[in-house]
Amino acid sequence: MRCMPFQNNKRGALMKKTLSVIFLFAFAVAAHAGEVDNAMKELSAKIIASYRKLPDAKRQKFVAVMDFQNRSMLAVRNNLGVAFSEILAQYLLRYRGELRIIERKQIESIIREKELKMTGIAEGGDASSYGEVLGADLLLIGSVFDAAGEVRVNVRVVETGKSEVLLNESVTVDRRAFVKTAKRYVKVTHTVSAGYMYQTIDDYLVNTFYAMYTYNFFYGLALNFQVFYGYSDDQTMQFTYKDDMGTYKMAFDKKFEQIGFSILFSKSLDLIWGFNLTPYAGPLLINYMEKSKLMDLRKLGSAGAPDTVYNFEPISIFSSYSIFGIKAGIILEYRISLAYKLFVGTEYQYFPEYKIDNSAYWRDVADAKQGTISWRDTIKLTGYSITAGAAYSF
Structure with a gap:
């Protein structure tokens, strides 16, 4: 009977260690997921801030979020460019009072119908012609690549009327967390x-x-x-x-x-x-x-x-x-x-x-x-x- 408290203490200590490991793992996963969310919120805020600087910002403008280009093998394998475009479009919907986001499916349909090539627009060229075809005042373009355990996204906001770059920004997030997030947006059926x-x-x-x-x-x-x-x-x-x-x-x-x-x-x-x-x-x-x-x-x-x-x-x-x-x-x-x-x-x-x-x-x-x-x-x-x-x- 004297040994029972000692055994209970050992079991209690083991349980505490196990729960601590589980808690730390869950915290790490949540932290990475929160990192992606925070990065997207910060980027969305910068995009809307660049838009508000326009002289006619009070007029609601149409925005086309184009497919971002994959610039690394990881990005190609997981199609991170398309995933990032889908995620960014979702976050920009929070500003629907100021921006009108053209549906991604509508953009894809127009591009297929007109047989447009995305290589030129990815570098910011010929933005005016794309804006005219898509009916967009602003284009969001860029590229995705990975390095040293992180995913980096280069984002540009281009005004189609003047082909002027309003914002040139980079976002860096944890690679594993972003790939997991991306898979929820790019589904292979x-x-x-x-x-x-x-x-x-x-x-x-x-x-x-x-x-x-x-x-x-x-x-x-x-x-x-x-x-x-x-x-x-x-x-x-x-x-x-x-x-x-x-x-x-x-x-x-x-x-x-x-x-x-x-x-x-x-x-x-x-x-x-x-x-x-x-x-x-x-x-x-x-x-x-x-x-x-x-x-x-x-x-x-x-x-x-x-x-x-x-x-x-x-x-x-x-x-x-x-x-x-x-x-x-x-x-x-x-x-x-x-x-x-x-x-x-x-x-x-x-x-x-x-x-x-x-x-x-x-x-x-x-x-x-x-x-x-x-x-x-x-x-x-x-x-x-x-x-x-x-x-x-x-």
Whole structure:
């Protein structure tokens, strides 16, 4: 009983340390998120201050927030330029009494319709023609890049009438916090991918090609629909069976093809340097098509007698079965850009053993002997695989 207070004190101290770590982590996350918010508020205030200096500032002006240019690999992979434009437009809506923000979707529609190029306007050139097409009095343009763990955004406010730069400002925020914030504004909904899979199934080596459509929900969760086709190498299999006449031994050349469909649930986890780790799992259905040839048939001799070998033309046997299974795997993705990525991974698929009864009719070409043989085969499709491919998101 005397030890109990001491144990309780130790447990209490451990709990306090654990809660302290959790609190510090939550505080750090909140601090970074607050840093982005404060930077955007400060920038918005500077933009509205530059606008108020105009002689006719009392007249409500139309403002077009253009797509900011991505100037680094991190910015390209996460499309930070577009994300920053979306965020900035949202913050400027707080000044809707003084500015009229042209909807971003409307800007994108006009740019596509007029086939305008963004490279020139990113540097502030030809602002008057863009302002005329978009119906904007002010253009907000700039670029995004990262360095030393931070994201830096260069922002310019250009008056379209005179192509005059009213404000040239830079904003610097924590890289990790800004990337997380950006992902809430730039959502990738659809992904199509294609890949190759090298499988080891039972004694077979299987080459499989597949295509997949992915619907991305939120927080990295996704639903995947995959179709695939695979074919195995040739294998020589031997079977032994008995009947009232004796014991027989058969040799087959076997191979198979598979066409299948699977529904997979996945969760993408952000790593560093543009890499993601995505585990997945789900059910699959395959149509298993086996092609085999009976190449050798002999009756085993008893008590030291030689085997009786039958001479016949190879007998082709085809069978097809639909089989349900499950699979799970993990892939490592590298984002070349927000739209394109490459991936490699490994996978395990499980199927229950499927037993089938086969039979074949044979006829000896030498002495006109003939008969029907029957045997039981087992389909084993459980195995491992490695995979690689590419994906496009839109």
